[in-house]
Amino acid sequence: MPDAMSHLAKIGPCPQLSGQGSAAHGxxxxxxxxxxxxGILLRYLADRQFPAVGTTGNDLARRLERASFSFVVVDVRATHGDGVELLRQIRxxxxxxxxxxxxxxxxxxxxxxxxxxxADDVLRAPLNLRELIARMRATLRRQEAGRRAVAAGPRGGYRFDGWVLDQRTRTLKNPAGQTVYVTKTEYALLVALLxxxxxxxxxxQLMRATRAHEDIHDRTIDAQVLRLRRKIEADPAAPQMIRTGRGRGYMLDASVETLP
Incomplete structure (x- = not known):
């Protein structure tokens, strides 16, 4: 990772943010x-209150099974394995x-x-180590905000076209009462539409609702909408609920009841 090494040599200490010590980061x-x-990245993270350990792609699975971590950074360029396969191993x-x-x-x-x-984020080379830290902190802030929202208590849910989304348990049930699995992004997308x-x-607006980074292409949302349609539409090729607004994004075309 020569670009990261040269970049590291040119920058000085990064100012610490209050309340972001190692105990908070994990x-x-x-x-x-x-x-x-x-080794360079491990030292850089440690200097910025991110205690870190290193491993290789071949040893990734064993590491995850033996210990818990608050973050994983995978340098796909420097691993001999397939980055997509490594991501699947983690998930x-x-x-x-x-x-x-x-x-x-x-x-x-x-x-x-x-x-x-x-993946929560994908950074392109040349790697900017300060950006990496900023992205990590932003992700951890969103994660903490989500935990606080859950701790605040039940929030009810929605009923639409026979479907029920329970926000207390974050589960989606079809008209037959069967639970349909949705990812975190699909869940956030559906809540925004409801x-x-x-x-x-x-x-x-949907990118902000799903907390996707603004520099990600619009096709990210298009792909997520397609996946959600496959789960809730009778015919995803001719959607009746999640409709495409010509030049205006997407909308949920259904009567929605808010549950207490």
Missing amino acids: RVLVVDDNPESR ARSEVPVILVAGQICNDLDRIVCLELG ETPRRPLARA
């Missing part, structure tokens, strides 16, 4: 097959936030695939 797992670049074992560091040839479609498979029935929401 441990970070750095996945990188190159011992030199892995099969944990919901820990994951940032992938990809090469310069990583395009928008590659990033969308990784995000759909469960809160504004029969009113078009622009892609930018």
Whole structure:
């Protein structure tokens, strides 16, 4: 990871944010097959109150099974394995936030695939270490906000076209009463649509609602809408509930009842 090494040599200490000590962060797992670049990133994280341990792609599964982490950073460029496969290994074992560091040839479609498979962020080379830290802190802030919202107590839910979304348990049930699994992003997308029935929401609004980064292509939302349609529409090719507004994003075309 020569770009990260040269960048590290040029920057000084990063100012610490109050209330963001190591106890709050927990441990970070750095996945990188190159011992030199892995060591540089481990030291950089430790200097900024992110205690970290390193591993290789081949040892990733064992590490996840033996310990818990608050974050995983995978340098796809420096691992001999497939980045998508490594991401699948992580998601099969944990919901820990994951940032992938990809090469310069990583395009928008590659990033969308990784995000759909469960990555929380994808950074392109050359890696800016300050941006990596900023992205990690932003992800942890969103995670903490979600925990506080859950701790605040039950929030009811919604009933629409025979479907029920229970926000207390974060479960979606079809008209037959069967639970239908939705990802965190699909859940956030559905809640945003349910809160504004029969009113078009622009892609930018949906991206903010799902907490996607603004620099991600609009096709990210299009892909998520397609996946959600496959789960709740009788015919996803001819959707009746989640409709496309011509040039105006998407809207939920259904009567919605708010549950106490």
